[in-house]
Amino acid sequence: MSMRIDVTGLPPERVTFAPSPLAELGMSLHVLSDPDHHPGLRGWAASVSAALDRDLADRLSQADFLWRTTFSDVFAPFAGLPGRRAVPGETLAEEMELLDKLSDEQFVHVALEFTCRLDYDMLHPGPLDSPEMRARSLELAAARGSVQEAFARRLLEDPPAVRAWFRELIRDCDEAFFADIWDRVGPQLAADAREKNELLRRRGLARALAAVSTAVSLDERTGVVTVDKLLAGRATTGEGNLALVPTSLGRPHLMVLSRYGWQVTLTYPVTAPAPGSPTVEQLTLRMTALAHPVRMKLCRHLARTPHTTSELAQALGMTPPEISRHLGVLKKAGVIVTRRHGRYVQHQMDLTTVARLGTDFIEGVLR
Template sequence: MFVKQPYREPGGMPIIVAGLRSLQRIHVVVAPLIELGSALHVLGQPKHHGREEWAQNVLAGMSPVLAEQSRTWAWATQAIRATPFVRVTGNSDRNDFSGQVEQMRRIPARELANQLLRPVSGAGDPAAARKWGKSRGPAVTALVDALIDQPQAAVGRFLDFLAATWQEWFRDEWHTVQTDLVSRARQIEDIFQRFGGSAGLDCLDPAVSVRGNSVVIAKVQSRRHDVSRRGLAIAPSAFVHPHVYVANIPGQPLLLIHDAHPDQGVVPSAPAVLSRLTVLAHAGRLEVCRAIASEPRTAGEIAALWGMDPSQVTRHLRALASAGLVRARRQGRFVQYALEVEAVESVGVDLVRLLLR
C-alpha cells in the first residue's frame, strides 16, 4: 500500500483581514455598478472566465460607438478597478442603477476623475497616471489626459458610457442575475444571524477561510487589512469567477467580491504552489522524477541505474515527498518511491488558478 508523505506548508503570502470581532455588522451588498465592474472585466478578458461565447454575443449586439467606448474604458475594470465600480453605498434604497449614477453626478468632477484614475494611479499622482496611461495605447492616453486636464468633460463621457452600457445590454444582464444575487445575499445574511460572521465568511469561497479573529484569502499577495474601524462588505457576483476581488478604497469598508456559486474544489495557497515549483526547479530532482515516472524504484536502484550519488538521491526523494510529488511504500526491507503524476500535472493548473484568484 502506498503511503503519501505528509506535506508541510511553509510560511505564506495570503491576504489577511483582521479585526473581525470588533465588527457590529458585515454588510452584504447587491449593487448593479459593482456587478457591472465584474461584467466589463469579463467582456475585456473573457477567456480565463470561460465566457468567450457570452462576450462575443454581447459585443455583437452593441452599437459600434459603444463597442469602441468599452475597449477604451476596459482598463478601468481590470486588475485594479476604478472606485465607482467598487464603492459601497450605505443607502440600500439607492442601490439601483439610476440611484448609483445619480450619486456619482453629485461628486465634484475633479474628485470623480481622480477616482476613475485609480487603476493607473492609486496614490492620485497625475504624472504616474499619464505614464501608465500611455502604456495602454493612444485612446487610453487621451482619456487619461482628459480626466486630468478636463475632468468635467471626461467625467461626462464616463457617465454617458455607463448610460449607454445600461441601455444597450447590461440592463438585461442585471435583470437576469439580480434575483439570484439577492437570494445568495439573503442566504449569507441568514448564516450571519444564526451562526455568526465567521461561519458566513467561511462559506463564501474555498479560497476564503476564518482563523480566529482574521480572514485568510489565498492570493499571491502579502497584505493585511484591519477592518475593526472601517468595516467589511461582501458582494456576491455572477461574473467575478475565477477571482476573489478585494477592493481597498481609503475611507470605505473593505469590499470582498466573490463568486455567488463557487466550486468547492481545493484552492492551493501561494506557499503550497511555490514549494512544488521550487522543488521541481532542480535538474537532479527532475532526473529522479524521470526515474520513477513509469515504475516505483528504491533510492539505491535509482542511484545505481542512473549513476547518481545515493545520499543525494535520498535527499531529492525526501524533498519531493515533502512537497507531495512522490509517494513511498514499503516492500519488505525496501522502500520504493513512485511519482505522484496527478500532483505534478496539477502544478501548472494550480499556478494559473492561484494567479487568477
C-alpha cells in the same frame, strides 16, 4: 504572501453580504475585454462583442483600462461614501446615484488608478489639487498611449463631464447586454448573499468566510482575515463595515478593495474553485520542487511506475540518502505519493496533482 484585514472588534452586524449590479457590470466588461482570464465565458464574450453597436464598442475602448486588468473601484461607489458603512444599491440606477455622491477628487482617483498609479492606501494630494501630481498623471497616461492620455486629460479638465459620459456608457451597456445578464444572475447572487448572511448570523464570521472561499480564513484569536493572494497588503475595517460582494462572472478573481478612507470590500466568485486547489504557498513549493534538475530526472521514473529509494539511487547513480532528501522535497510539495508494499516503501508521482499545475498557476496569479 497574502492580503490581511484587521477586523478586531468588528461585530457581526457590521458585516454585510450583498450583490452589486454595478460591480457585476464591471466584471462583465472585464470578461469582454480579456476573455482569456475566463475560458468558460469565451463563447458568451464573443457573441456579445459581435453584437455590440460600433459606437458603443468604440466608447468602451476609450476607457477599457478601467476594467481590463481588473475592474476599478469606480464600480464600488458605496465603499467610498462617508462613514464606510453603506451597502450596494439593489438596482443599477441606485448604484449610479451612489456614484454621483462621490466627490470629484474620489472619482478622479479611482478613474486614474491603473493609468497613473495614484496612491491607493495612503492619503496624498491628488491631481486636482497638486500641479505636480497632475503633470505626473498626464505623463504616465501618455506612456500608456494616446487614448488613455486623452481620457486622463479630459478627466482632469472637466470631471463632471466625464462622469456624465461614464453614466451614459453604463446606461447603454445595460440596454445592450447587461440587463439580460442581471435578470439571469441577479437572483442567484441575492440567494448566495442571503445564505451567507444567515450562516454569519448562526455560525459566526469564521464559518461565513470559509464558505466564501478556501482562500479566505479568519484567525479568531488575532482578529485577522487572511486572503491567500500573490501580493502582500494590510487593511483594517476600523469603524467601517466589511462588505462582501458575490459575482457570478468573477472566477478565479478574489478581489480586495482596501483604498484609504474607503470601506473594505471583498468581491468573491460564487463558483467555487476545484476541490484541492493549492494555496499560494503550496503552489510555490510544487513549482520549486519540480524545477530542480535532479528531481526532474526522478520524476521521469516516478511518472511511469512506483520505485523504491534504492531503485532510484541505482538508476540515477546517487546514494540513497541523496535520493531521500530529494524525495522529501517532492513529498512535502505534495507531488508524489508514498505507499508501503510489504517490506518495501515505494514512491510514485501524483499525476493528477501535477497535471493541474498549469490551471492552478493561472488561478493563483489571477486570484
